Amino acid sequence: MKAEAWLFSGVAVFFAVTGGIYTWFSNDPAGVAALAVSFLMSALIAAFLWRQFGRGGYRPEDRKGAQVREAADRRFSFPARSYAPAVSAAGTALVGLGVVQGLWLALIGFGVLVPGIFGFVFRSGEGSS
CATH class of the missing domain: 1.10.287 (Helix Hairpins)
Structure with a gap:
């Protein structure tokens, strides 16, 4: 670091x-x-x-x-099958586009972003120590 x-x-x-x-x-x-x-x-x-x-x-x-x-021996690694980073990235992109295009797209983006955040917070212990 x-x-x-x-x-x-x-x-x-x-x-x-x-x-x-x-x-x-x-x-x-x-x-x-x-x-x-x-x-x-x-x-x-x-x-x-x-x-x-x-x-x-x-x-x-x-x-x-x-x-x-x-x-x-990493503490902050994600399993290879983790969906959280990809879903969070897609949700963040949709929220950013929603700021420009309209509220409807931002709301869809938040709907996609929330499962990604839950994936980060409540991830399973497999693949990490």
Whole structure:
């Protein structure tokens, strides 16, 4: 997680610097708000990744001499037959399209998204440790 934490920390610094320069030279409140929200969201992800790295240490992907079998003991893996990621992605796409196209499509998207979320939350224990 350390590489990802550094990546999102760099993105957060980029948005902070860009937002500061943009605020100084522009009178556009929408651009300032967009850059501020972008900074806050990337900083939130970076903080989460740094916290996870602090709790769990290096993953096998972070070490050069790691063996493939070390990555088999994952806590947050899904079984190969899990429908939750695909259903959640489809539901999220429909909700996003519904914001543009109309409420009817957003409601259908929420109807597709809810089973996907339940699949994530109440997944069976097979395939995970």
